[in-house]
Amino acid sequence: MNNLNDSLPDLMRRVTDDLEPESPDLVERGIQRGVTLRRRRTALLSLSGAGAALATAGIIIGGSQLFAGNPAAPVAGSPSTAPSTSTSAPGSPATAPVSAPGTPADTLNRLRRLLPQELKQSSANAGYRHNMHHAEVVVDDGRGASLLTVNVVTTKPNPGCEGLHGSCTVRPDGSVITSYANESIFPYDASKNPWGIKNTVVEIFYPDGRLISIYNYNAPKQIGVRNTRANTLFSVQELTALATSDQWAFPKETDGPLRAPGNGKPTVPLAQTQQTLRSVLPSGLQFTRPETWGGGTNGFNGVSYVVNDGKGAARVEVLVQYETPVTKCTGEGPQNCEVRADGAVVGWSKNEPTYSDERQSLNGVVANRVELHYPDGRMITMTSYNGPQEKDARHTRSKPVFSTDQLLELAGKPGWKFPGTGKK
Known part of the structure; x- marks a missing residue:
């Protein structure tokens, strides 16, 4: 971006002073459909009531309802108010936010105030995504429309970089910042992204659970429209400056009308x-390497086996939970x-590669x-x-053990028990 003024440049100057170099040794954890990211996204959804994985996601989580509830939001395209210049050093935002949590509409107002005034703003909207405050606005610097979204939530603290996609750094205050720039929203197969849409993402996990x-x-939308510019309007550094502003207010875990979809429903043992x-x-399969994740009061159960039908060992996994x-x-x-006719929403993907680079041809999973x-x-799922x-x-083996038709049949079996959080 050129000629940025008001609050964002001030934030940029502060944040770039403290940014640590990206680590070349970090392993790509997978995006959108990677298991690790799906687990993180699902955990966030369950804990906060969030992908994702993106969620990261662009991450993140699959098929969540976009807006639940309809808090009042500024009229699309209305001029933003004068931006605030109050900031905190990026190494010290673990202190409490300066303002009350408010509503998703308040989050949208904060986002719009932090943006440079010369940007054209339109299609502003806000709402709850589970227990997160979600806000979005389309901005345009004259070179193409660009969707900008923000989610704020308070959940259990993230312990570190394990399982997070992109470049990741643990900062001196214990917060974790992860980012990636101009990645295809469907990096596993270019044919799934005919619109040429990319996203740039910054996420900050604070030690007290704020995210x-x-x-x-x-592009002006996440999917389904042609890109309007070659790359995203904002860089990682600019998004980091926005994310580290002290103007954000984070909802408590108990805030919001969609608190924990699994609340009031009993847990199910892993x-x-x-x-x-x-x-x-x-029958007839050999079962090895059992694995579990979630369980207890998390509100979701994940389990897997490596099975072998005589044609090669292969992983099969399942995740069950309640959701909005x-x-x-x-x-x-x-x-x-x-x-479907019964109101159920069914999604499926065939032969998704697990890497988006040369490692795919090497491993072929x-x-x-x-x-x-x-x-x-x-x-x-x-x-x-x-x-x-x-x-x-x-x-x-050349193909997964089960086809999508077989997986849908297995997923629809009546024996599955769906875990809640065990909380009222």
Whole structure:
């Protein structure tokens, strides 16, 4: 961007003084559909009531309802108020925010105040995404429209860089900042992104559980429209400056009308979900390397096995949880989506590569994935790989063990129990 003024340049000067160099040793964790990112996104959704993974996501999480509730937002395209110049040094934002949490509309107002006044703003909107405050606005510097979104939430603290996509740094105050620039929103297969849409992302995880995610796109929408500029309007440094402003107010875990979709529903032991997975799979398989994640009061259960039908060992995994009901296809999640006659939303993707670079030709691991969203909020996703793990291992067979049709049949079996948080 050129000629930035008001609050953003001041933030930029402060934040670039403290930015640490990106680590060349960080391993790409996968985006959008990577298992690790899906786990983080799902955990955030369950803990805060959030992908994602993006969520990261662009991350992140699959098929979540875009806006729940409709808090008042400024009229699209209305002039922003004078931007605030109050900032804090990026190494010290672990202190409490200066203002009350407010509403998603307040978050939108804060976002618009921090933007340079010469940018044209339109299509402003705000709402709750689960327990997150979500705000978005389309901005244009005369070189093309660019969607800018922000999510703020308070959840359990992130322990470090493990499982986060992109460049990641643990700062002296204990906060974790992760970012990536101008990545395709569907990096695994260019044919899935005919619009040429890219995003640049900055996320900051604070030691006290506050999380802010800022996404910028080179198009006026996240998906489904042609890009309007070659790259995103904002750089990583500019988004970092926005994210580290002390003007953001983070909702408490108890704030918001969509507190924890799994609240009021009993937990389900991870061992039970694991046994259900084993029982619904065909007989004659060899089962090894059981794995679990989530469970307890987290509100989601994830389990997996490496199975072998005599043609090669391959991972199969399932995630079950309650979510804010999904009623339509949103452009997030798997490549294909349909709404069934019973109101369930079904998504599926075939042969998704697990890397977007030369490592894909080396390891050759692909996945079939399905998601089943019931009208009452139950959600199950199943993934089948053609190798024993998603990353860092070579494929063992030409195709995943199960097709998407088979996965949908397995996901629809009546034996699944969907875990809640065990909280009222």
